[in-house]
Every structure is written in C-alpha cells, then in structure tokens.
Amino acid sequence: MSRSKDFLFFTLTDGISNDLWQSDLRTALSEQIKLPQRADSYITPYNYQGNEAYIGSTTWNLPNTLYDYNADTKQLVKSVFQIDVKYPGLKIL
Numbered sequence: 001m002s003r004s005k006d007f008l009f010f011t012l013t014d015g016i017s018n019d020l021w022q023s024d025l026r027t028a029l030s031e032q033i034k035l036p037q038r039a040d041s042y043i044t045p046y047n048y049q050g051n052e053a054y055i056g057s058t059t060w061n062l063p064n065t066l067y068d069y070n071a072d073t074k075q076l077v078k079s080v081f082q083i084d085v086k087y088p089g090l091k092i093l
Contacts, residue, residue: 004045004053007071009033011042018042020055022071033069035076037062043069054079063087 001010008023018041020033035041035057045053051071058064066079 002043002045002053003048004051004071005049006051007045009043009045009053009071016040024071033074033076035067054081 001008003009003025006025008025010021010023011018012021013019017038019038020035020041020043021030022033023030033043033055035055037057037059039057039059039062041055041057043053043055045051053069053071055067055069055076056064057067063085066082067076068079069076
C-alpha cells in the first residue's frame with residue numbers, strides 16, 4: 001500500500017499477477033487501474049503532495065516496463081525513465 005495526496009494505492013494478487021487499485025480519499029470510491037497487460041505490477045507515488053506515480057510491470061516473457069500514471073486523470077503513459085530493450089527470439093515464446 002502507498003498513498004499520494006488524494007489517493008490510496010493497493011494491490012490484489014492471485015499469487016502470480018497483481019491488480020493495481022486506487023481509492024479516492026475524497027469520495028471513498030475504489031477502482032482498478034487498467035494496465036496494457038496482466039502482469040506482476042507495483043505502483044509508487046513520486047511524493048505525497050501530488051497524485052502522480054510510476055508503475056512497474058513485468059511478465060515472464062517481457063522485461064520490466066515503467067509507466068507514468070496520473071491518478072486524477074487516470075492517464076497512463078510510458079515513463080520517461082523507460083528504456084526499451086529488444087531481446088532476439090522473444091516474440092516466438
């Protein structure tokens with residue numbers, strides 16, 4: 001669990017993959033954060049004074065991918081810290 005200015009972030013897991021959730025502390029509403037793929041994921045707010053965070057997501061056949069996430073707008077974009085890696089033969093797995 002972690003928090004930002006107006007949100008509490010938490011994870012639910014099935015033992016393999018994690019689902020990221022956000023709970024708005026102003027309205028007490030919770031909703032799942034939609035990611036491009038189901039994966040082992042984590043969320044870390046940049047600080048407690050804003051509602052921006054970064055999300056790390058990895059699967060058994062994809063390297064770690066970093067995303068920037070804005071909890072207010074629910075905008076998820078590939079992070080400026082993401083370095084795309086290409087491994088030969090990974091697409092045939």
